[in-house]
Amino acid sequence: MNRTALALAAAAVLSAGGIAAAPALFAQGAAQIPGAVEPARVTGGTYAADPAHSLIAFEVNHFGFNDYYGIFGDVAGTLMLDPANIASAKVDVTIPVASVTTASKGLTDHLLRPGKDGAAPDFFGPAPAAARFVSTGVKQTSKTTATITGNLTLNGVTKPVTFEAEFTGAGTNPFNQKETVGFEAETEIKRSDFGVNYGIPFVSDEVELDISVAFEKQ
Template sequence: MRRIAPLAVLALAVVAVPVVIAQAPSGAPGAPDKSRVTAGTYAADAGHTMVVWEVDHLGFSKYTGIFGDVTGTLVIDPANLAAAKVDVTIPVSKVTTASAGLTSHLLRAGKDGGKADFFGAAPADAKFVSTGVTLDDDGDEAKVTGNLTLNGVTKPVTLDVEFHGAGVGMNKKETIGFQAEATIKRSDFGIAYGIPMVSDAVELEIHAAFEKQ
């Protein structure tokens, strides 16, 4: 599950089931212990949830950016993980890259009133809403299907999700953390600038924390 997913969203977003057991730092409040997860509604921890995207640039290197400040909810019951629901929103306008010039390009208006190369000056938030959760035979991995809306286009996307940890966070709230991966084609969402020099495929890696409400 080290392959990730195409650009955007989505959303964030992200997640929806305690699954694979991962390593946690010794002494940390969170641990890869599924018995710590309790049923309820959880809100995304915007400061610790992000969607990392990666594209291939000219066949020479991979280029990475981040969508942060993800918001939304996770509804989960350890007794019925297949019924888990996730609904997250990703503020595309807050995209971050290592290059001020590229970040500006992603968010600049189209020339002479034309279509923007990427997201444009006032992009709508991206959104991921789950439609189903499928656990593997061992119950240690899950595929979360859902609809991703990006750049005004809605398409089905499948996330490969694994459980990272659960426990009581520094703010005394029950917290669950996940990792998720997916790959999308940006052309499916009307973002075709630079293809094939810059890859159509966008790899997404999502790191998400949810706090119980």
């Protein structure tokens, strides 16, 4: 998923949930934005995901016609980070699958509906367990990028997954004065590996995941 699509997805979440904005902060002529892609701004320590500004977008192909998008919001998790030793970083992120949303209420309901007559659900079911990614290794590939390997647990199945991650900004959040770092990461998985088989190949087995997370220092 490209950044334009991710930005549109994020805008949909924010507009649906509303944002509390300080008029003075967003007034014309206000100070520059607080975040910048400057690794020197990052300090070591333990960070926690800001669930209001973190999301995971997914992309599948529908009938070979076009790609379709959905979002998991309210992402939680931790990041342990030492800027002097990126390889020692550890990420543990939980994704509440039950919070999935799409542009179509009917499709969102389909993702979460129970199976008919006691059968297994088509996709996640009405009360799906949260997914979780726990890193097992981090390899820095440039000043602002890294490859993150780890285990993804989804639908009760755990498989190794590799994310290509990019540092997207650091600074102080003007609302709560917390040091904040932002990252985006992407990967592609096969949903059949996690036992989500409905509609293959009409709805693609391949799913692209695009993660955007803001972490706040604790």
